[in-house]
Amino acid sequence: MDETVSIVLFSGTDDKLMSAATLAAGAAALGKPVKIFLQYWGLRAFRADGITGDHGLAPEAGPAGRAAVDAAAKAGQASWVETLRAAKELGEVDIQACSASMDILKLKQSDLDPLVDGVEGVAAFYINAGEGQIVFI
Amino acid sequence: MDFKLKVDASGLSCPLPILRATQGIKTLQSGELMEVVATDPGSVKDFAAWASSTGNALVEQDSANGKFRFVLRRK
Numbered sequence: 001m002d003e004t005v006s007i008v009l010f011s012g013t014d015d016k017l018m019s020a021a022t023l024a025a026g027a028a029a030l031g032k033p034v035k036i037f038l039q040y041w042g043l044r045a046f047r048a049d050g051i052t053g054d055h056g057l058a059p060e061a062g063p064a065g066r067a068a069v070d071a072a073a074k075a076g077q078a079s080w081v082e083t084l085r086a087a088k089e090l091g092e093v094d095i096q097a098c099s100a101s102m103d104i105l106k107l108k109q110s111d112l113d114p115l116v117d118g119v120e121g122v123a124a125f126y127i128n129a130g131e132g133q134i135v136f137i
Numbered sequence: 138m139d140f141k142l143k144v145d146a147s148g149l150s151c152p153l154p155i156l157r158a159t160q161g162i163k164t165l166q167s168g169e170l171m172e173v174v175a176t177d178p179g180s181v182k183d184f185a186a187w188a189s190s191t192g193n194a195l196v197e198q199d200s201a202n203g204k205f206r207f208v209l210r211r212k
Contacts, residue, residue: 086156
């Protein structure tokens with residue numbers, strides 16, 4: 001199985017980043033090429049000066065959700081950054097920043113963590129996605 | 138059985154067991170065996186899917202005391 005899985009990562013809270021990292025790592029382990037396209041708050045989370053910081057949780061988490069996520073982290077669950085790094089080491093995982101979001105957030109590629117491979121526009125994203133699945137988070 | 142590699146994925150949650158397995162199997166030659174032990178109950182379905190997708194064979198699996206054990210042969 002080698003159909004590309006393309007993930008549009010729009011959201012920037014730690015739970016959604018973890019969801020994207022898990023999908024990417026699973027696909028990489030199955031030998032599928034993975035493309036991650038970073039937009040808006042998903043992109044902002046990859047800033048070099050804040051990638052390992054606290055990005056909060058989606059509002060529906062509430063205090064009980066926060067406690068559950070904190071307990072998992074304390075029990076040694078890998079972070080989304082560690083999960084993505086492992087996925088990149090193992091498989092073909094390409095992470096691209098959306099050029100329009102870069103403009104809006106006034107970011108340069110040098111502001112981003114080295115996990116990000118480059119900057120591209122939406123046309124390049126669709127060409128690379130080909131006939132494969134596209135997931136939006 | 139003669140395992141070339143044993144991978145302990147105990148305590149790791151999805152997707153780390155299959156990531157560790159992917160990492161491990163790359164160090165093996167074709168035909169060599171790897172044993173993986175995990176505690177994530179989801180790993181039972183995951184290793185079946187991983188084997189059928191990657192072409193590496195799941196030659197044995199069992200579970201006891203909350204541990205799931207898989208024997209995989211590199212294709």
